[in-house]
Amino acid sequence: MLNPVDTDFIAALERDLPAEAVRPVTPGYLEEPRGAFQGTAGVVVTPGNVEDVATAVRLANQAQVPVVPIAGGTGLVAGQVFPDGPLPMLLSVERMSAIRSVHPSENVLVAEAGAILANVQAAAQEADRLFPLSLASEGSARIGGLLGTNAGGVNVLRYGNARDLCLGLEAVMPDGQIWHGLKRLRKDNTGYDLRNLLIGAEGTLGVITAASLRLYPQPSQTAAAMMSVRDPAGALKLLSRAKQRLGDGITAFELIAGQGLAFLAKTMPQVRLPMDPSHEWLVLIDLGLTQSMNAQNALEELFADAFEAGLVSDGLIAQSETQRQEFWNVRENIPIANKLVGAISSQDISLPLSALPDFIETAYGAINARGSYRINCFGHLGDGNLHFNIFPADGATKADHKGEKPEIQKLLHDLVHQMDGSFSAEHGVGRLKVDDLERYGDPTKLAAMRAIKTALDPNGIMNPGAVLRYSISRFT
Numbered sequence: 001m002l003n004p005v006d007t008d009f010i011a012a013l014e015r016d017l018p019a020e021a022v023r024p025v026t027p028g029y030l031e032e033p034r035g036a037f038q039g040t041a042g043v044v045v046t047p048g049n050v051e052d053v054a055t056a057v058r059l060a061n062q063a064q065v066p067v068v069p070i071a072g073g074t075g076l077v078a079g080q081v082f083p084d085g086p087l088p089m090l091l092s093v094e095r096m097s098a099i100r101s102v103h104p105s106e107n108v109l110v111a112e113a114g115a116i117l118a119n120v121q122a123a124a125q126e127a128d129r130l131f132p133l134s135l136a137s138e139g140s141a142r143i144g145g146l147l148g149t150n151a152g153g154v155n156v157l158r159y160g161n162a163r164d165l166c167l168g169l170e171a172v173m174p175d176g177q178i179w180h181g182l183k184r185l186r187k188d189n190t191g192y193d194l195r196n197l198l199i200g201a202e203g204t205l206g207v208i209t210a211a212s213l214r215l216y217p218q219p220s221q222t223a224a225a226m227m228s229v230r231d232p233a234g235a236l237k238l239l240s241r242a243k244q245r246l247g248d249g250i251t252a253f254e255l256i257a258g259q260g261l262a263f264l265a266k267t268m269p270q271v272r273l274p275m276d277p278s279h280e281w282l283v284l285i286d287l288g289l290t291q292s293m294n295a296q297n298a299l300e301e302l303f304a305d306a307f308e309a310g311l312v313s314d315g316l317i318a319q320s321e322t323q324r325q326e327f328w329n330v331r332e333n334i335p336i337a338n339k340l341v342g343a344i345s346s347q348d349i350s351l352p353l354s355a356l357p358d359f360i361e362t363a364y365g366a367i368n369a370r371g372s373y374r375i376n377c378f379g380h381l382g383d384g385n386l387h388f389n390i391f392p393a394d395g396a397t398k399a400d401h402k403g404e405k406p407e408i409q410k411l412l413h414d415l416v417h418q419m420d421g422s423f424s425a426e427h428g429v430g431r432l433k434v435d436d437l438e439r440y441g442d443p444t445k446l447a448a449m450r451a452i453k454t455a456l457d458p459n460g461i462m463n464p465g466a467v468l469r470y471s472i473s474r475f476t
């Protein structure tokens, strides 16, 4: 049974923590980017070091008070907000934002959980290295949240997701014990992998306080191109051709529907569109090369080859870094344009690469058979990850489709499941997708997850209701 934060609990925090680490609750901590959930909290704790995190969690465990870890607050599945239940302690790692050390000869950087991703990237760059995790929220998202959700982003194709970029962790377990796992090793076969359990656990198994992160050499050249393809099958053929020619040099391969550009033209006319929205499908290819090959020439040759093979009909190769950034600006503003148009339902799904064209065709067919909608399908095609978002037809509003969201979501997630895909590719489960995990999750895996949760957090204080359903005294 969990208890709400009360005056005795706050008094214990104030007794054992420095004054600046215990704060009243302010509205910013209770919001999430999509505005679908409103959080609650009884107190906000902002520790400045791992010992203070341990103290706060130990007190919460003793009092059986829920603990909700929060980093940048940009999570899209409401893992960082607690809408109902006994008032929790919000544990924000925002004051633990130091880059503890950089080891260029090892290609390793050690950062605290509150370090903002853009600052970690900058610290790596200062050491002439690359920290390749990159996503549109990088100006706000912090290492603790990025690892907590195992974030993906635009460079997964080449460098992997957050999990692949983490070598070691320091964390506070639900009983308040500190785990000193901040190793900088690439090989360490010493039993169960606690690091990989905590990564992607969305704050349900402990609080990450610091991480040692993998760095890479800076690419000596970068280049980007936008090309129009006939359909997603054509985009996949282009990806395969590009991989054959350029291998790991391809850092990103993004699919963009013309609908996305049309939304941008309508809602954000200040964003310059390099290609015409009348193209039904486009891809954005980004290259990062360390070898002597000229990146711009490589893209020109790829385009010429693909044009001859009938795979692309039009294309633009960035002539400068400014133009490359302009291409990315288009890609990164699509989610904002989506928000301005107002989606009925948004999906973050992944599929085996070869099943993608079939999925897209079947899903478009199924949605169009329901009625009149606009679909904006875009995403990290190279990773098999699509954002498949459904909007009202031109002239209609979300209110005209009231109550349809769960049906549309089920239709699409059922299809993803039939095709051996995932209903959550990179955003996590949080509180938004607990039902989906119960519906589509493998029963053996779910039983193991519940057993792990109960073993590590017998009082159930860590982020109750996220990932696994919380019911009074046990996780179901």
Ligand SMILES: Cc1cc2nc3c(=O)[nH]c(=O)nc-3n(C[C@H](O)[C@H](O)[C@H](O)COP(=O)(O)OP(=O)(O)OC[C@H]3O[C@@H](n4cnc5c(N)ncnc54)[C@H](O)[C@@H]3O)c2cc1C
Pocket (backbone or CB within 6 Å): 033, 068, 069, 070, 071, 072, 073, 074, 075, 076, 078, 079, 080, 093, 113, 134, 135, 136, 137, 140, 141, 142, 143, 144, 145, 146, 147, 148, 149, 150, 151, 152, 153, 154, 202, 203, 204, 206, 207, 208, 209, 335, 426, 427, 430, 463, 466
């Ligand atoms: C504009 C925009 C673009 C985005 N693009 C992408 C994208 O391309 N790819 C992608 O994967 N995501 C994307 N996201 C989602 C989001 O940025 C990521 O999920 C990010 O990893 C969340 O980091 P955060 O610091 O904001 O975490 P928060 O939102 O604060 O927390 C997220 C989860 O992690 C837990 N958590 C927080 N701190 C800790 C900690 N110290 N220890 C343990 N658990 C913790 C929280 O309890 C919560 O469950 C995007 C979001 C926005 C708003």
